[in-house]
Each structure stands twice: as structure tokens, then as C-alpha cells.
Amino acid sequence: MTIQVFGHKSPDTDSTGSPIAWAWYLTHKGTPAKPVLLGEPNTEAAFVLRHWGLEKPEIIRGVEAGAPVVIVDTNNPAELPADINKADIRAIIDHHKLVGGLETKGPIDITVRPLACTATIMADLMGDDLAAAPRSVKGAMLSCIVSDTLEFRSPTTTPHDKAVAEALARDLGVDLHDLAAAMFEAKSDVSAFSDAELLRMDSKEYTVAGKELRVSVLETTAPKVVLDRKASLMDSMVGVAQEDGADQVLLFVVDILREEATLLVPNALVKEMAEKSFGVTVSGDTVVLPGVMSRKKQIIPALTL
Amino acid sequence: MTIQVFGHKSPDTDSTGSPIAWAWYLTHKGTPAKPVLLGEPNTEAAFVLRHWGLEKPEIIRGVEAGAPVVIVDTNNPAELPADINKADIRAIIDHHKLVGGLETKGPIDITVRPLACTATIMADLMGDDLAAAPRSVKGAMLSCIVSDTLEFRSPTTTPHDKAVAEALARDLGVDLHDLAAAMFEAKSDVSAFSDAELLRMDSKEYTVAGKELRVSVLETTAPKVVLDRKASLMDSMVGVAQEDGADQVLLFVVDILREEATLLVPNALVKEMAEKSFGVTVSGDTVVLPGVMSRKKQIIPALTL
Numbered sequence: 306m307t308i309q310v311f312g313h314k315s316p317d318t319d320s321t322g323s324p325i326a327w328a329w330y331l332t333h334k335g336t337p338a339k340p341v342l343l344g345e346p347n348t349e350a351a352f353v354l355r356h357w358g359l360e361k362p363e364i365i366r367g368v369e370a371g372a373p374v375v376i377v378d379t380n381n382p383a384e385l386p387a388d389i390n391k392a393d394i395r396a397i398i399d400h401h402k403l404v405g406g407l408e409t410k411g412p413i414d415i416t417v418r419p420l421a422c423t424a425t426i427m428a429d430l431m432g433d434d435l436a437a438a439p440r441s442v443k444g445a446m447l448s449c450i451v452s453d454t455l456e457f458r459s460p461t462t463t464p465h466d467k468a469v470a471e472a473l474a475r476d477l478g479v480d481l482h483d484l485a486a487a488m489f490e491a492k493s494d495v496s497a498f499s500d501a502e503l504l505r506m507d508s509k510e511y512t513v514a515g516k517e518l519r520v521s522v523l524e525t526t527a528p529k530v531v532l533d534r535k536a537s538l539m540d541s542m543v544g545v546a547q548e549d550g551a552d553q554v555l556l557f558v559v560d561i562l563r564e565e566a567t568l569l570v571p572n573a574l575v576k577e578m579a580e581k582s583f584g585v586t587v588s589g590d591t592v593v594l595p596g597v598m599s600r601k602k603q604i605i606p607a608l609t610l
Numbered sequence: 611m612t613i614q615v616f617g618h619k620s621p622d623t624d625s626t627g628s629p630i631a632w633a634w635y636l637t638h639k640g641t642p643a644k645p646v647l648l649g650e651p652n653t654e655a656a657f658v659l660r661h662w663g664l665e666k667p668e669i670i671r672g673v674e675a676g677a678p679v680v681i682v683d684t685n686n687p688a689e690l691p692a693d694i695n696k697a698d699i700r701a702i703i704d705h706h707k708l709v710g711g712l713e714t715k716g717p718i719d720i721t722v723r724p725l726a727c728t729a730t731i732m733a734d735l736m737g738d739d740l741a742a743a744p745r746s747v748k749g750a751m752l753s754c755i756v757s758d759t760l761e762f763r764s765p766t767t768t769p770h771d772k773a774v775a776e777a778l779a780r781d782l783g784v785d786l787h788d789l790a791a792a793m794f795e796a797k798s799d800v801s802a803f804s805d806a807e808l809l810r811m812d813s814k815e816y817t818v819a820g821k822e823l824r825v826s827v828l829e830t831t832a833p834k835v836v837l838d839r840k841a842s843l844m845d846s847m848v849g850v851a852q853e854d855g856a857d858q859v860l861l862f863v864v865d866i867l868r869e870e871a872t873l874l875v876p877n878a879l880v881k882e883m884a885e886k887s888f889g890v891t892v893s894g895d896t897v898v899l900p901g902v903m904s905r906k907k908q909i910i911p912a913l914t915l
Contacts, residue, residue, distance in 0.1 A: 418717070
């Protein structure tokens with residue numbers, strides 16, 4: 306039975322490209338596998354698919370009991386199909402903190418590393434086999450690392466992520482900076498999305514001081530396009546929070562090129578949280594957080610109330 | 611702050627030797643670490659420590675909040691200190707199924723592989739650095755693999771476990787079979803233990819068809835010594851189950867040399883479970899299960915009611 310390889314429910318470049326890379330590798334090693342998606346890829350991931358001539362993987366809405374699957378780029382059941390523990394989980398490859406909740410029937414391959422990108426871990430696991438990967442797979446892996454590291458600007462970047470990406474770019478004969486610029490431009494085109502879609506596009510749930518937070522990040526080279534919509538985005542936060550069972554949505558608009566985040570401040574709760582968490586003084590309905598680019602490394606560890 | 615490396619609460623050879631090996635490796639790579647134990651090592655593990663001239667690691671009863679730790683040979687919070695999630699878990703190296711429940715503050719190194727032994731995974735992770743390990747550390751690692759594979763008899767054994775063990779034995783210039791015989795003899799000396807201690811020595815909790823089971827395994831080259839105590843062992847099961855909040859204790863006495871298990875059958879529940887799980891007919895208070903040696907691979911997957 307063909308193994309389905311997938312990432313999380315909001316497919317960004319890593320959760321789209323890494324399943325493609327790992328499905329290629331499994332198949333190459335004699336275990337038939339195919340990449341699938343748990344949702345529509347974001348605009349950057351869609352660009353990456355087109356750019357490297359890759360077909361968009363099938364989007365699935367759930368997994369069948371007993372179906373063999375490999376989970377990449379998450380270990381969080383909340384980001385996976387509700388019936389995930391009924392599947393036959395064969396392997397997990399991830400770079401996020403362990404949240405608990407996934408269970409397997411027997412011992413399986415689990416590889417979690419504190420690296421910026423799942424594709425970097427895969428390059429290590431593939432070893433010499435990576436050389437045999439087609440151009441499209443190597444390109445997808447390079448794009449994953451460029452995306453997750455924001456072209457090495459994000460503080461999640463490790464020297465190893467950078468070295469693997471640079472080796473892939475050399476091998477492919479592509480200009481990494483040009484690729485990054487085209488990807489970030491694609492990611493920044495959010496014109497087609499409603500406010501609610503923007504708030505949920507790259508969003509994770511966390512509990513801070515008893516408050517259920519939906520912490521959303523929009524990485525863009527054109528923050529003005531998003532910030533021009535701030536009034537209606539703040540209006541939409543109320544409904545999104547209610548529908549998703551959260552107390553508050555936090556939206557951080559990350560300016561990739563200026564290396565800073567702008568947090569929308571719709572109410573006194575977010576104001577207090579911003580001031581206590583980031584040591585800033587908020588006046589008005591936004592606050593700029595210089596140097597803040599990473600939810601994992603900078604936003605979540607700082608959040609307090 | 612020195613990292614504490616430990617396995618599970620009932621230290622067998624792998625949960626005693628693997629922490630020693632990994633603490634050596636971390637220290638060798640520049641991160642000070644020390645092995646500790648969460649309980650008294652079993653007779654085989656104690657033999658292994660003496661045999662390779664290793665000091666018995668300190669036994670700790672809990673971990674302090676924020677203390678840096680590495681967990682090996684388990685990912686099950688039930689087999690770890692109650693306050694484990696308050697520690698700063700730096701890495702997990704294991705070969706058991708994922709049960710969920712451990713949480714980390716950030717992304718860490720997690721390596722789980724479907725191999726027979728934690729030490730085999732460590733040999734892979736150490737790579738060329740293994741050559742620099744002292745004789746005692748290599749010996750401990752060899753003993754871990756011999757123990758967990760029952761000298762390659764257990765169906766959990768993979769060709770890779772065997773290859774790593776044989777390479778270590780060659781490197782050390784020791785006769786693997788002689789080492790195994792001495793280790794199994796040490797493990798078989800259970801004269802010093804009370805019935806309740808024997809029932810809890812190598813025991814894991816599972817829920818099968820709504821019943822809370824304590825599934826205990828005694829691996830021995832002298833099953834007669836244990837089976838001669840079967841009447842008082844069956845008497846003790848009632849109290850042990852009660853104290854530990856279980857419905858039933860199952861004791862499998864594994865004859866390492868004959869490659870079979872004898873299950874004690876104290877009552878109708880265990881009789882029914884044995885017949886349904888293993889397709890045998892039980893008459894009397896024991897039943898022999900030919901070929902059964904592994905709780906993980908053969909007993910747990912079969913158990914039904």
C-alpha cells in the first residue's frame with residue numbers, strides 16, 4: 306500500500322516541499338510513497354511547485370484507519386487529521402517542540418532536530434542518495450530551507466541549514482538570492498485572501514496565562530499591503546477567535562527585508578500583552594517589534610501576561 | 611550545568627549502559643554530562659557494571675525544574691519521574707513506540723528507531739567518535755545489545771543490531787557468546803528478590819479490552835528456579851495488582867535458551883486471555899508459549915480478551 310507523506314494542515318513551502326522530497330526518497334529506496342496535502346498550499350508554496358515543475362499533490366481531508374503515513378514538519382495532533390492516531394504512522398520527521406499526543410502502534414523512525422527546516426533534516430537522512438534526486442526535488446528542498454529561514458535572516462537558521470541550502474543551490478546552478486526574492490514576492494501577494502483567511506493562513510494555537518491564543522504570522526516583503534487592511538483585519542479577529550474557540554488572535558506582520566514585525570493591537574488585552582512580552586510602549590493600534598521574525602524562537606518564548 | 615542522562619525507572623542493562631555511553635559521548639563532544647539511574651539496576655545490569663569496571667551511577671528519585679536532562683530507552687512519562695515535563699529535556703533517544711505525554715519547551719533532538727536496542731542507535735549517532743570511546747563504554751554498549759536481543763534470539767533483533775554488536779566485540783577482542791552466557795547467568799540469579807519484586811522487576815502497564823494489565827517478563831536461563839516459586843508468585847499477584855492499580859498481573863517466564871515463554875495462569879481471566887491471545891489450550895496453572903520471547907513484538911500485539 307502506497308505510503309502517504311504529509312505535513313500540517315496549513316501547507317506552507319516546507320509542509321508542501323518536504324513531503325515531495327521524502328516521498329521521492331522512500332520510493333527511490335523501494336517503498337512506494339506519494340506526497341499529499343492537508344489543505345491548499347499558500348501562495349509561496351504554489352509558486353515553488355510551479356517554479357520547479359512539480360504537480361500539486363492531492364489534497365486529502367482525512368486518513369483511513371490503518372493507512373500507512375509519514376508525518377513531516379509537525380508532531381502536533383491539532384495540526385493533523387482528527388483520526389491521525391488510527392492511521393499506521395510509519396515515521397515522523399520534524400523540527401518543532403514535542404507537544405505530545407501522537408501515538409504509534411510499534412516503534413517507528415522518529416527524527417526531530419532543532420534545525421530551521423524539515424528539508425535540512427531530510428538531506429542529512431538521505432545522505433549520498435540525495436545526489437540521485439531529480440532537479441525538481443532538490444529545488445523543492447532548497448526552497449523549503451529558503452522559506453523557513455527567510456533566506457537565513459530568521460534566528461531559527463543554523464549554520465547547517467545554510468550549508469545544506471548553499472550546497473543545493475550550487476548543485477542546481479541557481480542564484481539563491483533570486484529564488485528567495487521570487488518566493489517572497491509570491492508569499493507577499495495576499496490580495497486574493499479574505500481577512501479571516503489571512504488570520505488563519507499561518508497560525509498556531511497556544512495557551513498563555515490561561516488565555517487561548519491564535520498566534521498568526523504573515524511574512525511579507527510588502528507589509529504595507531497588509532497593514533492597509535488593519536481595520537478590517539482587527540474587526541475579523543473577533544469572529545475568527547469565536548469560531549476557533551480562542552480568546553484572542555494575535556497577528557504579527559513580519560517584514561522579511563526590514564527584519565521586524567508589526568503587531569496589530571486591537572484592544573487592551575493585546576496592548577498589555579505586547580508591553581509585558583516585548584518591553585515596548587504601545588500607543589495606537591500597531592506596534593513595531595525590531596528584529597522579531599520567528600514565532601518559534603522569539604514570539605512564543607516571549608509571550609506573557 | 612551538567613546534563614543528567616537516564617533511562618526508565620526499572621534499570622535493565624540498556625537503561626543502565628546507554629546513559630553511561632551517551633553521557634560519555636556528550637562530554638567527549640564538549641557538553642558535560644553524567645549518567646544517573648532512576649532505580650536499582652537489575653542483577654544483569656549490576657554484573658555489566660562490575661564486568662566492565664564501571665562505577666554504579668547515582669540513583670536519583672526525581673528531577674529538578676529546569677534541570678537539563680537527556681532521556682534514553684523510553685518516551686513514556688509513566689516510566690519517568692512524575693515531574694519530568696518540568697525538566698529541560700534536551701534530547702530523547704529511544705526504540706519504543708511513541709506513547710505521547712512528553713513535552714519540550716523548544717525543538718530538541720529526538721531519535722527513535724525501530725531497532726532492538728538504544729545502544730545501537732547511539733553507535734549510529736556517534737559515528738566515527740565511537741572509536742574514541744574507552745573500553746568500558748564500548749563494553750557497556752555491547753552488553754546493552756546482547757541483553758536487549760537476548761544474544762540475537764529475540765525477534766526484535768535487526769541485522770543492524772547484530773552487525774554493531776559484532777563489530778564492538780571484534781574491536782574489544784571479547785567472545786560475545788561467553789559475555790552473553792555470563793550476563794544471562796547474572797540475570798537468572800533471582801534468589802535475592804521477593805515475589806513482589808520479581809513481579810515488578812521488568813514490568814510495563816498496558817490496557818487491553820478495558821483491563822489494566824501489568825505485563826511482567828522474566829528472562830532467564832534457569833526458568834525452573836522461578837517456576838518452583840509459582841504458587842507464591844500467583845498469591846503475590848493479587849496484592850501487587852491492587853497496590854499498582856491494575857486488574858491483573860501477567861508473568862511471562864522467558865527461557866532464553868529454549869526460546870519459549872511460560873505464562874503463569876492463576877485464574878479464569880488469565881486462562882481466557884492466554885487461549886484467545888496465543889491460540890493455546892490451557893490446562894493447569896501454567897502454559898508454555900513456544901517461540902515467544904519479546905513483550906514488544908510478540909506479547910503485547912497478541913494480547914486480547
